[in-house]
Amino acid sequence: MIKSLRSNDFRPLVHFLGNGTFLILAPIFIAILLCQSSYASSKGGLNTSPSQAATIAWQYLNSNWRRCLDDFKLDTKRFDVRKFKRLLTQEIQWHDGRDEFIRNSTIDSLVHNGDPSLVVSQLYGRDAVTFRGTLHVVVGPNFFTDNTQTEQIAITIHEALHVLTKMDDADLAGWLVNFGFKPSKLFRTAEITDWIVGAKNHMDINNGCPKD
Numbered sequence: 001m002i003k004s005l006r007s008n009d010f011r012p013l014v015h016f017l018g019n020g021t022f023l024i025l026a027p028i029f030i031a032i033l034l035c036q037s038s039y040a041s042s043k044g045g046l047n048t049s050p051s052q053a054a055t056i057a058w059q060y061l062n063s064n065w066r067r068c069l070d071d072f073k074l075d076t077k078r079f080d081v082r083k084f085k086r087l088l089t090q091e092i093q094w095h096d097g098r099d100e101f102i103r104n105s106t107i108d109s110l111v112h113n114g115d116p117s118l119v120v121s122q123l124y125g126r127d128a129v130t131f132r133g134t135l136h137v138v139v140g141p142n143f144f145t146d147n148t149q150t151e152q153i154a155i156t157i158h159e160a161l162h163v164l165t166k167m168d169d170a171d172l173a174g175w176l177v178n179f180g181f182k183p184s185k186l187f188r189t190a191e192i193t194d195w196i197v198g199a200k201n202h203m204d205i206n207n208g209c210p211k212d
């Protein structure tokens with residue numbers, strides 16, 4: 001059986017090699033441990049640029065995830081395809097909520113909506129925050145640590161739907177029911193993202209956006 005490395009395991013090694021050798025080897029061991037821990041705490045999207053994810057989202061909506069685009073287009077009153085393309089590929093300003101300067105800015109200084117509270121106050125436990133009536137979206141630390149790259153792409157669609165329709169999560173969920181979305185009794189906003197990806201819990205009617 002393979003035994004995992006713990007810090008205590010280094011002690012006999014120090015004794016055996018002598019302190020000088022340990023000083024040389026220590027950075028290598030620390031690097032290995034850091035790699036392992038960052039791998040364990042991430043689903044793979046730590047370095048994703050949200051604006052690139054949004055551009056890829058538009059490509060997905062025209063290929064693998066075409067079902068969503070075809071369905072959304074049926075509601076010509078709420079869904080303008082050309083506008084949605086511009087939002088995803090050009091217009092939405094994506095901000096990195098891990099950035100200390102962004103976190104400690106007031107919302108007003110970022111999006112000019114008169115809100116004096118700090119951006120960081122909106123980010124806890126959330127993948128992204130869209131400031132309604134603006135083109136600004138801040139992706140939180142969760143966006144990078146808790147989501148696969150596919151989920152990140154779906155998050156940009158979720159947020160762009162907020163920007164386009166100006167609906168909050170409850171209204172957006174209600175609108176998506178028209179296209180097969182089934183919210184759970186304890187509706188969580190991440191269910192919208194899960195449905196776009198085609199996650200099992202929310203695929204009862206038509207799998208979300210994937211064609212099959």
Ligand SMILES: [Zn+2]
Nearest residue numbers: 158162169189
């Ligand atoms: Zn939302």
